[in-house]
Amino acid sequence: MTHQVFNQVPPLVGHDLADDPALLDGLEREGAGWAADEVHELGRLAGTPQAQDWGRLANEHPPVLRSHDRYGNRVDEVEFHPAWHELMRTAVGHGLHAAPWAQAREGVHVARAAKFYVWRVDAGHGCPISMTYAAVPALRQSPELAERYEPLLTATSYDFGLRAPLGKSGLLAGMSMTEKQGGSDVRANTTGALPEPDGSYRLTGHKWFTSAPMCDVFLTLAQAPGGLTCFLVPRVLPDGSLNPLRLMRLKDKLGNRSNASAEVEYDGAVAWRVGDEGRGVRTIIEMVNMTRLDCVIGAASGMRQGLVEAVHHASHRKAFGRYLVDQPLMRNVLADLAVESEAATVLMTRLAGAADRSVRGDETESAFKRLALAVGKYWVCKRWPPHAAEALECLGGNGYVEESGMPRLFRESPLNSIWEGSGNVATLDVLRAMVKEPQTMEAFLTEVGLASGADARLDAAVREVTESLADVATIELRARRVVERLALVLQGSLLVRHGHPAVADAFCASRLGGDWGHAYGTLPPGLDLNTLIERATPKIS
Numbered sequence: 001m002t003h004q005v006f007n008q009v010p011p012l013v014g015h016d017l018a019d020d021p022a023l024l025d026g027l028e029r030e031g032a033g034w035a036a037d038e039v040h041e042l043g044r045l046a047g048t049p050q051a052q053d054w055g056r057l058a059n060e061h062p063p064v065l066r067s068h069d070r071y072g073n074r075v076d077e078v079e080f081h082p083a084w085h086e087l088m089r090t091a092v093g094h095g096l097h098a099a100p101w102a103q104a105r106e107g108v109h110v111a112r113a114a115k116f117y118v119w120r121v122d123a124g125h126g127c128p129i130s131m132t133y134a135a136v137p138a139l140r141q142s143p144e145l146a147e148r149y150e151p152l153l154t155a156t157s158y159d160f161g162l163r164a165p166l167g168k169s170g171l172l173a174g175m176s177m178t179e180k181q182g183g184s185d186v187r188a189n190t191t192g193a194l195p196e197p198d199g200s201y202r203l204t205g206h207k208w209f210t211s212a213p214m215c216d217v218f219l220t221l222a223q224a225p226g227g228l229t230c231f232l233v234p235r236v237l238p239d240g241s242l243n244p245l246r247l248m249r250l251k252d253k254l255g256n257r258s259n260a261s262a263e264v265e266y267d268g269a270v271a272w273r274v275g276d277e278g279r280g281v282r283t284i285i286e287m288v289n290m291t292r293l294d295c296v297i298g299a300a301s302g303m304r305q306g307l308v309e310a311v312h313h314a315s316h317r318k319a320f321g322r323y324l325v326d327q328p329l330m331r332n333v334l335a336d337l338a339v340e341s342e343a344a345t346v347l348m349t350r351l352a353g354a355a356d357r358s359v360r361g362d363e364t365e366s367a368f369k370r371l372a373l374a375v376g377k378y379w380v381c382k383r384w385p386p387h388a389a390e391a392l393e394c395l396g397g398n399g400y401v402e403e404s405g406m407p408r409l410f411r412e413s414p415l416n417s418i419w420e421g422s423g424n425v426a427t428l429d430v431l432r433a434m435v436k437e438p439q440t441m442e443a444f445l446t447e448v449g450l451a452s453g454a455d456a457r458l459d460a461a462v463r464e465v466t467e468s469l470a471d472v473a474t475i476e477l478r479a480r481r482v483v484e485r486l487a488l489v490l491q492g493s494l495l496v497r498h499g500h501p502a503v504a505d506a507f508c509a510s511r512l513g514g515d516w517g518h519a520y521g522t523l524p525p526g527l528d529l530n531t532l533i534e535r536a537t538p539k540i541s
Helices: 021-029 033-046 049-060 082-093 108-118 126-139 143-153 280-316 328-359 363-394 396-400 406-412 423-436 438-449 456-468 479-498 501-512 529-534
Strands: 064-068 074-079 173-176 192-195 201-211 217-224 227-234 245-250 261-274
Touching: 021 033, 021 108, 021 328, 021 479, 033 108, 049 082, 064 245, 074 245, 082 126, 108 126, 108 280, 108 328, 126 143, 126 173, 126 201, 126 217, 126 280, 173 201, 173 280, 201 217, 201 227, 217 261, 217 280, 227 280, 280 328, 280 363, 280 406, 328 363, 328 479, 328 501, 328 529, 363 396, 363 406, 363 423, 363 438, 363 479, 396 406, 423 438, 423 479, 438 456, 438 479, 456 479, 456 501, 479 501, 501 529
Parallel strands: 173 217, 192 217
Antiparallel strands: 064 074, 192 201, 201 261, 217 227, 227 261, 245 261
């Protein structure tokens, strides 16, 4: 034997991922405290070695396109590793997909957000889960279709395979909007939709980026005679024959590798209209808003994962005679990562609460959600990549090695900022809401104002951002800076009112008080770093 192995960090397993003070406080505050046991159950499962292996294996063995069977027949199927199916079965079984839409209980969408947040063993399978969740409100634009498909979309049965949708025990839904020439500009789409005598349509065209092409049905945008329209497109027709959706190839992506994303040819595919002709954007926006919420949840979850991994490593690794966690500069880095993570989580739970109350008809919450969701989607998703990079660096060279899991986390981090509208799209959407729906800005400022007088640094930041809105001539040029400040004052207000005092103080001192460096680990002296780090230390059983 050439050496003894020591000073290595034990595996981070055997802990409850729901053991997260900011999450649990938000769950209670937003009306879903009744779901705490369910959230803990899933959090404990996520911390098991078995679940961690599912995530690893699903990414090490990515999906494979099987365009034809052995006899030359076109099948357009995607083959997954068994670990993927375990991830999906767990997520669907715990209602992370569309299950909340079938329940009337207050806070059910908040409970679902919390479970989506703690089940972070793999980001890729969250894509079909998220799209299925978001499909229901869009599908309700056509009550007849909703009546037939919604019970199967909300069912907690994972029923994978190419069969007629209405004969399955549960369904997954995707969306297919992006085309080569348009990207986010879906009005530039050229896929055509021709009406048939029986009320159906035939779709012909190409979709450049369709995530989760193995879903059972898709909400698709195409140009009908009356303009851009939303359609429901099944992969398998009622008679059991395959709808002509040709999977041309799978995308070779930076991250999210466990999930398939495909280029798809629609070769006269049968579809049914969702909503009126020419109202496709208005119809699909219901889906986009819900998937934007999941972008925020996913980014907040990823930050928490990176933070916990970094704190765990620093608590068990020694350098220069002391544990890393006991060294002042590392403590500053970890505490700064904790502030960012908790700010993201408190905003995520507030947005989930707004979504839940909006579904129940609260117009004020709907107005707040309209603006705050776009603001939060921009900022929280933008903050995740540098957060993931810093958390990885806390592990040093070990963090750069695939076995640590940190490279996979890092590769996932840019996705949520791109998905459902990149940074510029999100910020311009904020400006659009300010102009066309002024009640949204009123609701936003009312929410922020609930903390008025509680912290002078927050009050000054609110005055600054309010004054910056007056310069309309340059506001589009300054849009990112404006939205960043809106996000920070909203997070500051939430933390001052609901967060731990040590977290709120550190946030206001750094993010709002003008003493914030350009990298993590630049918190000013005098803050309670101990509390910040303790709140992120995993308890391993």
